[in-house]
Amino acid sequence: MVVEQLESPDPDAVVEAAKTAFRNGAMLTVEAECEVEYEGRTSGYLGPGDRILVAKPDGTFLVHQPTGHKPVNWMPGGGSVSTRVSEGEPVLLARRSNPTERVEVRIHECYGLTRFDATDGATYEESGTEAEMHEYIAENPDVLEEGLRIVEHERETKYGFVDFYAVDANGTPVVVEVKRIQATLNHFDQLQRYVSLYEDGKTPAESPGGGVTAGDGVRGMLVAPSASDRVKRALRDNGLEFVGLSEFGLDAKGSTEAKLTDF
Amino acid sequence: MVVEQLESPDPDAVVEAAKTAFRNGAMLTVEAECEVEYEGRTSGYLGPGDRILVAKPDGTFLVHQPTGHKPVNWMPGGGSVSTRVSEGEPVLLARRSNPTERVEVRIHECYGLTRFDATDGATYEESGTEAEMHEYIAENPDVLEEGLRIVEHERETKYGFVDFYAVDANGTPVVVEVKRIQATLNHFDQLQRYVSLYEDGKTPAESPGGGVTAGDGVRGMLVAPSASDRVKRALRDNGLEFVGLSEFGLDAKGSTEAKLTDF
DNA sequence: TTTTAAATTTCGATA
């Protein structure tokens, strides 16, 4: 039997079923009216209400309210979930260390419980990621600029990794930062930090602010499908460049399409 | 009846129950062997395996494998979920626009299904957030530095928001960036960006790199519980300062403790 | 609606 369902189980039955699920490495789903407390990186409390609780064999624990993508409380995998009856009510406790934290759920009324002996060997295959954008640029540097030549991919520097270190048609070095999504101020920051490392023979300590602009012997290029005006201005003000690149690797991006029948 | 459970429902029963749940604004949970396809910001495919599916009345849709905190596929709230039988199998389709994307789940075998008429009026109360850290600093600026005076909180600048704009005992301006967690290079970037705006009478365009270091008439201070060596070096090299601050607002942080009985 | 930054971010790769 892959699934065992209980309707309105009493506290002892809830704890018993939960223990069976944990012991057998099954997934546990509980529909219940409950109270939740979290103590760890921050602390919080959620008063009584109806939620779905999910416990996975890897220690993952989720508390889902009737709305919202994110669980209102949770515990990432790696920890452990335990259960017991306390003051006549079932309690689920999810714990982990590093960081030390805990989520405790006190169940006032359990409407339903499902134990699920799930088997899943499949892994998610994704297309259209930033890694694929990198591949596309590495193979087609001309889409950024005519005559651009990639010298190094993922070059490590003192302050972090540069996506691409390239040289333009005139032999001028170009530091390239690539983003799959609309560029943000933080992305501008990143490029600025990397560019600051490529001053001619100067260390950041010798060049207050670590700043370098076009003309100092190195160019900085932020590649993304779009950017807000503020980001574009920040780039311009600091002698950096924006290159819009929205379409890339279309073949790869569409490779997993049409595997399921369309509606 | 708050919960209705079906065990091994046939395709028509799955679709019927799902439609009832969507119509009544109930939460739907399905244990099933299924295949998943996503098309939107990227695209992806997940082969057959056992998963838990959750549909919420706000359009949220989640596909959970037996491990991991994050759903392998999902749709945030705001869209809609529909269902129908296709080629003899139940199919769940979650869609939204802006951005346009869709998750389609083809159910090969449904082990269990639960409809849950959930009512939850409670909201999560949290302590120990960065906002509270700001309050604590605003009320106790001396924990950063003796004689420091806060001039403005959340000051908007040309390139973003400065957490605190302050003045030290000597009257020198201090730009303060606050982080609740260990400081990262991106946090250093943020501070560097803000500090670059406070040069004496110079616009960033007039000061290549927008860089400013101690001595230029403005100080930059990154406040966090800790920072990696690389971050500390980046700060030092650029004339910026690190202030360790781990304990803050203990009273507030502990205010929600002990609401549930300890184990 | 767009922008901006936080998040109990999680997750994966790398040193």
Place this chain on the structure above:
DNA sequence: TATCGAAGTTTAAAA
């Protein structure tokens, strides 16, 4: 194990 950066990030707040 710590660090660093991506993510279909999501969420909330502000303009």
